[in-house]
Amino acid sequence: MSADFQVEPLALILIPAAAVAAPLLADRLLRWVAVPTVVFEIVLGVLIGPDVLGWTHADDLVGALSDFGLAMLMFLAGYEIDFAKLRGGPLKRAGAAWLVALVVALGVGAMVNRDPLNGAFAGLALTTTALGTILPILRDSGELPTPFGSLVMATGAVGEFGPIIAVAVLLSGNTPLRTAVILGAFAVITTTAVAYARRPRPSWMTRLIRRTLRTSGQFAIRTVILVLAVMVAAAIWLDLDMLLGAFTAGIVSHLLLADVPEAEEEVIEAKLEGIGFGFLVPVFFVVSGMNFDLAALLDQPGTLLLVPVFLVLLLAVRGLPAALLAPAGLGRHDRAALGLYGATALPLVVVITTIEVDAGHLPSSTAAALVGAGLLSVLLFPLLAQRLRGTVRRPAAVEGDRPRVNAESW
Template sequence: MSADFQAEPLSLILVPAAAVAAPLIADRLLRWIAVPTVVFEILLGVLIGPDGLAWVHVDGLVDAISQFGLAMLMFLAGYEIDFARLRGGPLKRAGAAWLVTLVVALGIGSLANHVPLDGAFAGLALTTTALGTILPILRDAGELPTPFGSLVMATGAVGEFAPIIAIAVLLSGNTPARSALILGVFAVITAVAVAFARRPRPGWVTRLIRRTLRTSGQFAVRTVILVLGTMVAAALWLDLDMLLGAFTAGIVAHLLLSGVPEAEEEVIEAKLEAIGFGFLVPVFFVVSGMKFDLDALLGDPGTLLLVPGFLLLFLAVRGAPAAFLAPAGLGRRDRGALGLYAATALPLVVVITTIEVDAGHLPSSTAAALVGAGMLSVLFFPLLAQRLRGDVRPPAAEGDRPRVNAESW
């Protein structure tokens, strides 16, 4: 095995063990408090990592799997988006709220750093929403098929996709003109992929999907993985972040499978979720915890005080515009819950701060405070949002699932 992919034997045990322990702990605590599993994945990663008990370090193999996990997280976030439900009001409102967030965040970042360009980079971390993280929470709470779920989905979709575009423009090191050209080329590639995905499938494709669905052939799953690899490769080839390719691949795959019979589509989705949430995504979050710079965070009381400050900024900069621009008919409690979901941030905060630290735009201690605030947002904001919303019944059995119309909002 190549030296770049040498693995510590203990990491091959402890990283999966942390992934297994996380839902067990979350389940045991459920009678007192509902904590997202991702929180325990990160905390257990910190515990076993270099700044915790130092049992394991991030080796080449585990880090590579973690990168696949991040790509799969973005893919599943894109796959969950149903633009037929989100078009119109929800998407327009979410876009307007994000633009307000962007202007305020870049302004705050510039003022805080006293260096406009570097501060703008730091401000990007305040514009994100962890759609991939809150999706399992919304699904488990039975929120996805509701009009409120459509609003959160639209807000989260913009909060994931728009910052990725901003990363490509501001953090790539390219000139604005070159960035616009590259994004234009990627948009053309995406349009071609979407047009192909929306074409009617020949009968033999449907038959092959059905015939291999429970055999070693797994034609549908292999095709989806090919789509993921192709879109990520296209993004990397154009010197864009792989997250843009992975997120777009999810959208394309959703369209590609839309013509598959419903029973087969549900099985394929279950297999994709098993690959993502059962294997790759937990590794990403555990490794994110292992990489967390706990020493830098705890070494300076001033840095530690930044954590609640950044947490409040997530609420003020990202959550408040989403809540304020919500539909007029939305109640105060639901409006507050929407703002809390919008302010939940973590994966892209990790990505943005990593890029900024590597480029010398951000001190490691400040990055740790931002990531720490992101972890607290994942821990507290969805819980508070669920409390504001109250009990939401899980979706009805297939065939009885209510149809919703969020477009009127």
């Protein structure tokens, strides 16, 4: 191992241990309250991190694995999106809600910062939705295939994709012309990939997928990983955030495997989820907790008070428009739950605040308060949404006992 590549041996044990402990703790508490597993992953990360017990820190290897975990999280979020279900009402309403949130967030940011322009850019953090974070929560509660799940997915998709594009436009430091050229180039790459993915699969490919599905060949999984690598590399090469590439790779991979027989497709999805939710994604959430700058919050009481302020702003700026612009046929509790899911934010809050801090446009203490609000949103909002919906790990097979509104009519 190169001397320049730092490895903390204890981190290699404690992070997987935290990942194992998280679902155990969630399961033990289930009889009293349904707490998402990601909540325990983040809290355990804070606990073992430098600011509490100080048992370990994020070294080079752990940092790289965390980046892979974030990319895989965004990939799985993109993979789960079925545009055939989201087209029309859900996607239009989600887009309108996000645009309202964007205008309000930029205005709020400009008003609360000494430099209106930098404040407006920081306000982008209030427009994000952690689709990758709420995805496993929806899956575990059996909500993903329901009409309500489609609404949340549409809200989350726009809440991930919109801010990523806004970051590329507003925070990249490029001129408007260069930004337009870069986005145009990535759009061409994406369109080409989607067009190829939509083509019927040749028979030899289907045979090879089926033949290697349970062997060391794993052709389908290797192909998906290649798509992920190519799209992430393209985004980085074009000076865009890797999250855009990972998210797009998930969409392309879903289309690429559309013609695979259902039995094989289920096995492929299970393998991808195993790589993601079984390995890489928990690393990202545990490391996010480890990297949380708790000291910056506790050193200044005024900064600590900003956390609930930003939490309320997340709910007002992002969640309220999503709830108000929800379909008319949606019940009061479901509408509130949609707003809570929409206001759940973390990964892009970290990305945006990191860019702003590195550029010297945002104090690290304010960034910590924003990230702290994002952490609390992940801790609280999905839990409240599940309580409102009454979905405590209810299997999808028994969801027929609850009346549903037809998503296609929205």
